[in-house]
Amino acid sequence: MYEAVHAHPDGESTAARFARDAARMGFEGVVVRARGADPDYEALAAAPVDVVDAVEVVASGPEQASGTVGSVRPDHTLVCLRGGTDALNRFAVEHERVDVLTRPMAGGGGFNHVLARSAADNGVRVEFDFGPVLRSTGGPRVKALGRLRTLRELVAHYDAPYVVSANPTSHLHLRGPRELVAVGEEAGFAAEWVRAGLREWGVVAERNRERQSESFIGPGVERGRYEKDP
Amino acid sequence: MKKTLEEHAERFSNLAAEYDDEQSSPEYRACADLVVAHADPGPDETVLDLGTGTGAIALALAADAGRVLGRDISDGMLDEARRKADDRNRSNVAFGEGRFRDPNVDEPVDLVVSNFAMHHLSDAEKREAIEAIADLNPRRFVLGDVTFFDGKDVESGVYDPEVDDPATVGVLADALTDAGFVLTAVERVSDGVGVLVADRP
Numbered sequence: 001m002y003e004a005v006h007a008h009p010d011g012e013s014t015a016a017r018f019a020r021d022a023a024r025m026g027f028e029g030v031v032v033r034a035r036g037a038d039p040d041y042e043a044l045a046a047a048p049v050d051v052v053d054a055v056e057v058v059a060s061g062p063e064q065a066s067g068t069v070g071s072v073r074p075d076h077t078l079v080c081l082r083g084g085t086d087a088l089n090r091f092a093v094e095h096e097r098v099d100v101l102t103r104p105m106a107g108g109g110g111f112n113h114v115l116a117r118s119a120a121d122n123g124v125r126v127e128f129d130f131g132p133v134l135r136s137t138g139g140p141r142v143k144a145l146g147r148l149r150t151l152r153e154l155v156a157h158y159d160a161p162y163v164v165s166a167n168p169t170s171h172l173h174l175r176g177p178r179e180l181v182a183v184g185e186e187a188g189f190a191a192e193w194v195r196a197g198l199r200e201w202g203v204v205a206e207r208n209r210e211r212q213s214e215s216f217i218g219p220g221v222e223r224g225r226y227e228k229d230p
Numbered sequence: 231m232k233k234t235l236e237e238h239a240e241r242f243s244n245l246a247a248e249y250d251d252e253q254s255s256p257e258y259r260a261c262a263d264l265v266v267a268h269a270d271p272g273p274d275e276t277v278l279d280l281g282t283g284t285g286a287i288a289l290a291l292a293a294d295a296g297r298v299l300g301r302d303i304s305d306g307m308l309d310e311a312r313r314k315a316d317d318r319n320r321s322n323v324a325f326g327e328g329r330f331r332d333p334n335v336d337e338p339v340d341l342v343v344s345n346f347a348m349h350h351l352s353d354a355e356k357r358e359a360i361e362a363i364a365d366l367n368p369r370r371f372v373l374g375d376v377t378f379f380d381g382k383d384v385e386s387g388v389y390d391p392e393v394d395d396p397a398t399v400g401v402l403a404d405a406l407t408d409a410g411f412v413l414t415a416v417e418r419v420s421d422g423v424g425v426l427v428a429d430r431p
């Protein structure tokens with residue numbers, strides 16, 4: 001199971017600190033959803049958990065999103081696009097180059113059957129953001145819980161892929177898998193469903209690493225027995 | 231408590247001069263760091279540090295808080311804390327006599343912290359202490375301490391059964407929620423050391 005984090009300077013804690021605390025809590029890895037952050041991934045290879053080179057693109061609209069996603073895609077293992085408006089959410093679920101649509105409902109953006117179906121067809125993971133449930137109170141928290149419930153119904157109905165995250169911006173926001181499952185259960189999610197959402201980050205990372213490696217030529221084609229190095 | 235208040239106070243007064251040098255295990259340091267990080271006081275806020283000892287936590291928070299009040303039962307410890315505050319030119323920290331169940335503060339406090347101190351109280355006494363802290367109405371109470379995550383374990387090297395009486399995390403969590411707090415974080419520093427963050431709902 002993985003957690004996807006905002007590392008310094010996007011957040012307050014360094015990737016190394018996140019990795020150390022995540023290991024203590026029982027995670028297998030962290031996904032560094034970088035915007036301004038530029039961690040030294042070579043040095044982080046020595047970290048106690050897998051550290052995934054990822055990007056979270058934050059754009060004002062689909063045109064900007066398209067340009068940025070295109071330019072960052074080749075250089076990073078995982079590409080996330082932050083949603084929050086109808087236009088950005090639609091862009092994300094229609095483009096399979098995007099691995100994860102994050103925070104789809106945060107800015108008042110909607111999510112509906114059409115988008116859920118697109119996400120399922122294109123293999124774009126929809127993020128369930130537990131951050132507001134963990135860190136806000138009162139009205140905003142009640143709204144956030146309601147949105148998560150709506151999202152859950154849509155994602156389940158179309159069997160769209162999904163991920164779960166507490167969206168931590170500080171190591172103090174990290175919560176271990178057991179705590180996330182417990183909070184999820186209180187919010188109406190099944191325990192195994194939450195765990196699958198935490199594992200999914202690792203699943204996508206592994207798939208993309210394999211695709212971006214030299215041994216991958218195309219789906220169904222493998223370098224193999226008959227090839228000899230010159 | 232396993233000894234009387236006076237015996238505890240005297241024992242700590244005797245330890246005061248060397249306390250900072252002796253108390254440096256990685257668990258203690260991690261615990262102290264997390265207490266300070268979760269406390270996160272604002273520049274207008276008043277922090278109360280119960281069982282302040284030589285002032286490690288109080289002095290660390292003084293840099294960011296408006297005012298810090300350190301309370302302890304040991305004169306020796308408080309003297310050492312005052313000396314350190316003078317050395318570092320910290321004028322917004324005040325150290326004085328006070329106990330968990332009678333903190334001796336007559337001004338409003340925004341944050342209460344305590345590190346490696348409450349384990350001297352019995353579980354019933356801890357409950358009373360937590361209620362007394364809740365009565366001060368802080369927006370957050372950060373408790374770092376020797377506390378058992380998997381049931382009472384006498385093997386731990388961080389405490390001395392002659393003078394210490396640590397609780398399980400469950401006991402602390404129940405006492406905090408019964409006193410009206412909401413537990414928003416539980417940091418398992420090790421099997422026998424943890425930090426609990428309790429917020430006013």
